[in-house]
Amino acid sequence: MQEVNAHAVSNGVFDKLDNAFKNFFEKRAKYPRFKSKRDKQSFRLPGSEIKYDTQNKRVYICRIGWLKMRETIRFDYTKIYRITVSCRAGKWYVAFTLEVVDDRQLGENQALTSVGIDLGINKSATCSDGTILDNPRIFNTYAVRLRKLNKELARRTKGGRNWWKTVFKLQKLHARIADLRQDYIHKFTTAINRKYGIVCLEDLNVKGMSRNHKLARHILDVSFGEIRRQFEYKALEVRYVPRFFPSSKRCSSCGREQEMPLSQRRYVCDCGLDLDRDLNAAINIRTFAVSSTGSKKPAVKTAQVLSKGKTKQSHGQEENSVFAVRRNV
Numbered sequence: 001m002q003e004v005n006a007h008a009v010s011n012g013v014f015d016k017l018d019n020a021f022k023n024f025f026e027k028r029a030k031y032p033r034f035k036s037k038r039d040k041q042s043f044r045l046p047g048s049e050i051k052y053d054t055q056n057k058r059v060y061i062c063r064i065g066w067l068k069m070r071e072t073i074r075f076d077y078t079k080i081y082r083i084t085v086s087c088r089a090g091k092w093y094v095a096f097t098l099e100v101v102d103d104r105q106l107g108e109n110q111a112l113t114s115v116g117i118d119l120g121i122n123k124s125a126t127c128s129d130g131t132i133l134d135n136p137r138i139f140n141t142y143a144v145r146l147r148k149l150n151k152e153l154a155r156r157t158k159g160g161r162n163w164w165k166t167v168f169k170l171q172k173l174h175a176r177i178a179d180l181r182q183d184y185i186h187k188f189t190t191a192i193n194r195k196y197g198i199v200c201l202e203d204l205n206v207k208g209m210s211r212n213h214k215l216a217r218h219i220l221d222v223s224f225g226e227i228r229r230q231f232e233y234k235a236l237e238v239r240y241v242p243r244f245f246p247s248s249k250r251c252s253s254c255g256r257e258q259e260m261p262l263s264q265r266r267y268v269c270d271c272g273l274d275l276d277r278d279l280n281a282a283i284n285i286r287t288f289a290v291s292s293t294g295s296k297k298p299a300v301k302t303a304q305v306l307s308k309g310k311t312k313q314s315h316g317q318e319e320n321s322v323f324a325v326r327r328n329v
């Protein structure tokens with residue numbers, strides 16, 4: 001911390017501490033722990049402490065100097081609130097928290113358009129208009145390479161040169177998986193958001209579901225929580241249907257309800273309806289949510305910009321965050 005900047009300590013830490021205690025008292029989390037050197041390496045700076053140079057794509061941070069950035073800020077903004085600098089797999093990231101003009105206005109007919117989305121495992125998401133987001137099973141694709149690298153790591157002498165090399169390879173692979181996942185979710189939520197004014201989702205208990213171990217890995221793989229988080233800041237309005245709303249059991253045409261075991265992939269009703277199970281659920285979610293009201297979300301966007309290249313500190317950071325990677329394995 002001392003290596004960084006006085007403001008990194010005075011500003012970020014108290015925000016975070018405040019958050020940690022709030023989470024603790026509201027029984028969302030355990031008693032806060034001290035930040036460890038093994039945790040993800042990051043610090044925050046207030047917007048007033050940095051200089052941002054759009055033309056040369058760079059940002060000035062006290063005591064570190066000018067950092068070249070791979071991308072520029074993509075939003076029109078009125079103010080930089082703060083930045084968060086973090087390191088992941090040897091790459092440095094600068095995340096800007098910006099004050100932006102809320103340009104999310106109702107497009108033509110958009111006020112009237114709403115979409116219901118059923119989040120699932122076979123298909124990540126099924127929309128009430130029939131759009132399907134296939135689960136890319138990103139984790140499965142990389143499972144073989146992950147296993148190989150983990151075996152390699154186990155063979156190496158802990159702390160040795162080759163062990164560190166494998167650790168770094170693993171970090172890079174984990175980062176790659178996370179990036180791919182982010183990318184496909186972003187594309188989906190953006191496309192939906194361009195088309196619809198109101199996004200209706202199920203209020204899923206992601207935590208409770210991940211406790212079911214068989215489902216856990218897949219649920220985390222499709223990142224329900226992340227889909228939800230992105231809609232919350234992108235969509236004009238997000239509405240939730242209650243957790244125990246019988247979206248799968250109800251017929252979207254006549255409203256009758258029937259038991260729907262998970263193996264039953266189609267909803268067939270006496271009234272003549274014969275629909276894909278998830279599509280039927282998505283339509284129910286939309287119908288229910290549209291009949292209730294929701295609230296607008298505040299306009300704070302976070303843009304992540306990759307700073308270019310590795311810095312001299314990257315080796316040290318590598319050492320510090322290795323245990324975070326081991327936990328995920």
Ligand SMILES: [Zn+2]
Pocket residue numbers: 251252253254255256269270271272273
């Ligand atoms: Zn029916």
